[in-house]
Amino acid sequence: MGDDPAQRPQDRNDFDQRLAAARNGAGLDKPEPAAEAKSDGSNPFSLAMRLGAEMVAALVVAVAIGYGLDRLFHTAPWFMIGFVPIGAIAGFRNVVRAMGTTPKD
Numbered sequence: 001m002g003d004d005p006a007q008r009p010q011d012r013n014d015f016d017q018r019l020a021a022a023r024n025g026a027g028l029d030k031p032e033p034a035a036e037a038k039s040d041g042s043n044p045f046s047l048a049m050r051l052g053a054e055m056v057a058a059l060v061v062a063v064a065i066g067y068g069l070d071r072l073f074h075t076a077p078w079f080m081i082g083f084v085p086i087g088a089i090a091g092f093r094n095v096v097r098a099m100g101t102t103p104k105d
Contacts, residue, residue, distance in 0.1 A: 047098075054098055055091035062087020 023029045066080030073079070 051095050051098055054094040058091030058094055059084070059087045062090065 020029075062083040063080060066083030069079035069083075070076050
């Protein structure tokens with residue numbers, strides 16, 4: 001390693017050039033296309049629609065399972081009453097999981 005102060009600026013420029021070439025070769029300095037930035041689902045309206053759909057879907061599946069079991073075992077409304085809280089819990093769990101995947105600014 002050279003301790004000659006006259007060599008340091010040239011070494012620095014050489015390093016910067018090699019670093020820039022390596023970053024360009026790896027594609028790290030390319031700007032993100034505008035179309036990709038818009039399609040990541042960061043729109044608040046689309047997020048709200050997704051969260052609502054997650055909750056409704058979980059409740060619909062739970063009610064359908066409860067209704068089907070009630071019809072199968074002739075135990076009208078007991079399975080449905082039991083599956084509605086399970087569906088609500090599943091819906092809340094899906095909403096929390098969906099909220100956790102949002103990109104941080």
